[in-house]
Amino acid sequence: MTAPDGGGPGRDDGPAAPRWVPELLGQLRRRGLPLGVDDALALRQALAAGFGWSSTSALLRLCVALWAKSAAEETQIRAAFARLDLPEWTVDSAPDRTVAPVVPDPAEPPTTLADPADPTPERSPESPAPPPRLTPQPPGLSLPPLHTGRYDRSLVLAPHYPVTGRQVAQVWRGLRRPTRYGPAVELDVPATLDRFARTGLPTPPVLIPRRRNSTRLLLLIDRQGSMTPFHDYVDHVRRSIADAGRLDSLLVGYFHNTAGRSPDQHLLTELPDPFAPAIDPVLRLVPPLPEGRVYDDPDLTRPRQLTELRDAAGRNADAVVVGDAGAARGGFSSGRLLDTVAFVKALLTTVRTVVWLNPVPPARWRRTTAEQVARHVPMFPLTRDGMYRAVDVLRGRPATLERAL
Template sequence: MPPFVHALIDQLRRRGLPLGVDDCDALRRALAAGFGWTSAAALTELCVMLWAKTASEAAMVRAAFARVEAPQWTLAAPVADAPAVPVPAPPPSVADGPAPVADPVPAVVEPAPPPVAAPGDDLPAAPPGTGRVDTRLVLTPQYPLTEREIVQVWRGLRRPTRHGPPVELDVDETLHRSARLGVPVPPVLVPARRNTTRLLLLVDRQGSMTPFHRYVSHVVQAIQRAGRLSALTVVYFHNTAGSADAALLDAIPDPFDPSIDAVLPALPPLRDGTLYQDPALTVPVSLRSVLSLVTATTGAAVISDAGAARGTLSPARLLDTVALGKALHAAAGAVSWLNPLPASRWPRSTAEQVARHLPMFPLTRAGMYQAVDVLRGRPFPVARPL
C-alpha cells in the first residue's frame, strides 16, 4: 500500500474509527485488483466504501484524506520498451527503373508517457502561494463516542420473544415427535424471535443543556439508527416535565437539608405535565398521553444534566424530577438516567440528590452500558429507591 495510507489509518483510529488488519488487507486487495488508481478522489471513495458504515464515518474518512500529507496519486508504472518495427520501403516505379536494394532502416516507436491522474475534485484547493493544503482548516465534528460505538451499546437492549407466523424449524420438537410416533412427520415450525423491547427517551433541552445539544442529538440519532428496538419514542422537555405539589416544600423539616426523604412517601407521581415532540419545544404533548403508551416491556431513559451544569441545588426541581421518576417507575419496566456531565460534577447539586433515587450514569460508553443493563432488568443499588 502507499506509505501515506499508514498515516491516514493512524489518524482515523485516533478519531475512533476501529480499523484493523482486515481493513488494510481489503484495501490492498482492491488496489491489486485495479480499483482506486484513476485519481486521488477515486482512492478516497474506495476507502469510504471499504471502511465507512455511516454518513458520518464517510465524512470522517474524506476529512482525514484532506489532512494527510499525500503525494500526487499517479499511475506512474514502468513501461517496457516497444520492439523495433521495420518500415517497408515504397514500391518501385516503372519509369524510374529498377530501384537499388537497400537494407531496411528500423524505426523506433517512442513509448507513450505514463498517464497522470488529475487532482481530485472533492479535495480542497491549496491556498494561493503556498502549494499545500492548510490542514488546520479541515474540520469535522469529533464527539466523545462515534456512532458505531453508540450503536454497539444500544443493540444490547434486547428482549427476544417468539412472535408472528411460524417460519423457523424447531429441530428438537420435530425429532421428538418423529421418535414418539415412529413414522416420519412434517417439520414443526415456530415463530421467529423478535426484539419486543420498547424505549421511551426523554431528552432535556435548552438552558444548561445547550452546550450538549449536538452531542446529545448525535447519541439520539445513533440510537434511532440502531434499528433493533420494537418501538422508540423520543420526547423533549425543559428542566422538568411538570410541577409537583408545591406544598411539600414547606413540609421539609430542615430547609438546609438537601434530601427529601421525609416527604418522599407523600410525593405523588407526576401525571399532569407537558412534553414536546420536537427539539425546538414547539409541538407540545401531554405527559399523560405519553405514559398511556408505555407498557411493561418499555424502558425509560432520561438524558439531562439534572442541574449539575450550574452546580446548584433546587429543592423545587428535585421534587419535580423525583415525581417524574415515580410516574415512569409506575408505567415502565425500568428507568435509567444519563448525565452528560461526569460524576465529579454531581456533588452539591440537584443531580447528586436525583442519583439517590434513580440510577444515574455519565453519558460515556461505560455509563451507557450500565444504563442498558438497568433497562434490561438488572438491579442497580441506589440510596433511596422509589
C-alpha cells in the same frame, strides 16, 4: 502510472506500505474508528486489483467504500484524508487522437467555420478580447468570493464525540429480550421428532415463530437551557440508537428541565431543615406528576401529554432520561428536585425501569440537584462505560441507591 512514496498510491513491490497509509489509519483510530491490519490489507488488495488509481478523488472513494459503515464515518474519513499531504493527480485514460492538419487549396477562397447565421463578427488575433458578459443575479443574492486555490489542511474539521456511532450501537444492541412472536416460520426440531415418534407416520413439520427483540424503549431528552452545549452530542447518540440499536420500538420525547411542576409544592415547607438538600422526610409523600407535558420535536413546539407518550410505550417498556439535572450550572434547587421525583414516579407507574444518563461528568454532580437525583434514580454519565452500566440495569441487574423510589 508511477507515483513517489507518500504521493499517489504507487505500486510497491516490497512489503512496506506508502507512508500515508499508517498516517491515515492512525488519524482514524484516534477518531474512534476501529481500523486494523485487515483494513490496511483490504486497501492494498484493492489497489493491487487496479482500483483507486485514476485520481486522488478515486483513492478517497476507495477508502470510503472499504472502511465507512455510516455517513458519520464517511465524514471522518474524508476529513482525515484531506489532512494528508497528498498531491492532486489525474490519469487520463482516453487514447490520444491526433488530427491531421488540413491543407487549404490555393484555388479556393479562404473559408471559416463560423455559422452564417451567427451575427458575431470574426475577431482577429490582434484585436482585444471582449469583456466578460455578466449574468444578472436575482435580488438578495451575491456573487461568491474568489477562490485563491490555497487552503489549510489542518482546518478541515469533522465532529469528534466522546463515543462513536459504532460504539453506541454496540452498547444498545446488548439490550435484548428475545421473544417468539409473529408468523410461524422456524422449524421446531424436537417437537417435529416427538410427533413423528408418537404417530409413526410422516407428518408436517412443527413450525414456531422466530425469536425477535421485544425491547421497547422510551427516550426522554432534556432540551434547551443548560443542555444547549450538548445538543449535537445527544442527537448523535439518539440517531445511533435509532439506526443501529435493533430495538423493537423507540419513542422519543423532549422536555425542558422537567415535564411539569409537582402540585404538592407545600411539601417543601414540611421539611425539618428547609436548607438541607435532601427531601428524604417527604420522599414517600410526593405523588406522581399528574399532568406532565413533553414535546415531539427538539424545538419544543409540538406539545404532548406525558401520559399519552407513556401509555404508547406500554407496560413492558424501559425509560431512559437524558439530561444534566442541574449539574451544568452547578446549582441546587429543591423545587426542581421535587418536580424531578414526581416526573420519575409518573414514569414508573407504567414502565418497567428508569435510568438517567447525564452528559455532565460525575465530578460536577457534587452539591447540585443531580447529586440528589442520583440518590433515588440510577444515574450514569453519557459515556461508553456509563451506557454499558445503564444497559445492565435495564436488563435486570439491580442498581445500588440510597433511597430508591
